[in-house]
Amino acid sequence: MKVVVPENQNEVTIRQHQQWEKVIAGLSAEEIESRHDLKLEKIAVFTTLSREQATLLTAEDVDSMNELINEGLNRPGVFKDRFKFNGIEYGFHPNLDKMASSEYINLVEYQFNAETLHRSAAILFRPITKELLGTYQIEKYNGTDEHCETMRDLPLSIMNGAVLFFSNLTKELSDCIQTYLAKVPMKEV
Numbered sequence: 595m596k597v598v599v600p601e602n603q604n605e606v607t608i609r610q611h612q613q614w615e616k617v618i619a620g621l622s623a624e625e626i627e628s629r630h631d632l633k634l635e636k637i638a639v640f641t642t643l644s645r646e647q648a649t650l651l652t653a654e655d656v657d658s659m660n661e662l663i664n665e666g667l668n669r670p671g672v673f674k675d676r677f678k679f680n681g682i683e684y685g686f687h688p689n690l691d692k693m694a695s696s697e698y699i700n701l702v703e704y705q706f707n708a709e710t711l712h713r714s715a716a717i718l719f720r721p722i723t724k725e726l727l728g729t730y731q732i733e734k735y736n737g738t739d740e741h742c743e744t745m746r747d748l749p750l751s752i753m754n755g756a757v758l759f760f761s762n763l764t765k766e767l768s769d770c771i772q773t774y775l776a777k778v779p780m781k782e783v
Contacts, residue, residue: 598642599659600666603751606640608712611750614639615708633660640666674752676722676730680744685722685730697735704738706753713738715745715753 600606617635618626626632633656638645640663648656675686687693693701701717704710716738724731 595647596642597659599662600640602666602669603754604749606667606750607747608715608750608753609746610639612708612711612746627660630656633657636660636663670751670754673754677719677752679748683722684719685732687718687720688730688732694735696737700738711753712742712745712748715748716741719745719748719752 598605614636617632617639621632630653634645634648637643637648637651637656637659641648641659643651651659677684687697697717701714704713704717706714717735720732720735720741722730723733
């Protein structure tokens with residue numbers, strides 16, 4: 595029997611990530627790595643084996659597969675601002691400065707929590723409606739209900755790339771503020 599193990603985050607879906615996060619909620623990293631039942635569950639979530647099939651593996655094979663899965667999860671994929679998924683071309687929000695207040699409010703509400711990651715993806719990535727000279731427009735925002743279930747099957751790397759984008763942006767803004775404050779003379783109050 596051939597078993598498919600993810601080699602990187604491009605081969606892990608948001609749905610799988612959410613399933614795993616639900617399983618390990620509230621557990622310590624040490625507990626997650628030491629409990630045999632959780633190792634079996636990880637195999638069932640991230641490979642082509644069912645939980646029942648995983649129980650038939652040797653303890654050595656279970657440990658080996660968990661190592662491979664961990665390596666794959668820790669190996670990031672490549673962020674894409676445009677991609678084709680299920681026959682539809684999606685694009686990352688092309689102008690965050692012009693994000694509608696409803697988009698912003700929902701993005702702040704969902705943040706990048708595992709439980710609502712598919713909804714965040716539905717805000718940031720929408721079908722491309724127009725293209726011109728390397729630029730594009732995305733579908734008008736009408737909430738997340740229409741696309742959020744589709745986004746559960748999106749590669750995790752795409753959303754992790756978006757999270758990294760925002761993390762880098764936050765760091766750059768923080769650095770600029772620090773640089774500015776260092777140059778501005780302090781006033782006594």
